[in-house]
Amino acid sequence: MLPRFETERIAQEWIGDRVAWNLRALVLDFCIEAEKHDWSPLITCLLRTIQEDLALHGNAIHCVGRAADIRTMDIQPDAVVEVCEAINKRWEYNRGDKRNLLCAVSKEHGTGPHIHLQVNPMTKIIGWDQ
Numbered sequence: 001m002l003p004r005f006e007t008e009r010i011a012q013e014w015i016g017d018r019v020a021w022n023l024r025a026l027v028l029d030f031c032i033e034a035e036k037h038d039w040s041p042l043i044t045c046l047l048r049t050i051q052e053d054l055a056l057h058g059n060a061i062h063c064v065g066r067a068a069d070i071r072t073m074d075i076q077p078d079a080v081v082e083v084c085e086a087i088n089k090r091w092e093y094n095r096g097d098k099r100n101l102l103c104a105v106s107k108e109h110g111t112g113p114h115i116h117l118q119v120n121p122m123t124k125i126i127g128w129d130q
């Protein structure tokens, strides 16, 4: 199952070369998990320019192709929690990083209720390399 895109710009970003490979894998895994709740995820933000990120008080992770926002406004809260939990159980943002950052973060503020999916270059499915 593929994600849906809020705008043509986001659809073009998805097929372009600036989105991190492991963010693509994370988004697709998220879509598989969401399908269990009859939820077809809509991506509302992928890449941002520096100016767009400053206006939203971001931390620049959207500027470098390592984050995607998924709309949750119209989704059952239980489904949002369950899909995020499943993703965070399976995906490790960065082994050894003491901040314990998560790959799927449910956010109520900013541009409306959404899930922020994020990776860094070390992010992977737990146990993939064993």
Ligand SMILES: [Zn+2]
Binding pocket: 045, 062, 067, 068, 069, 115, 116, 117
């Ligand atoms: Zn975000």
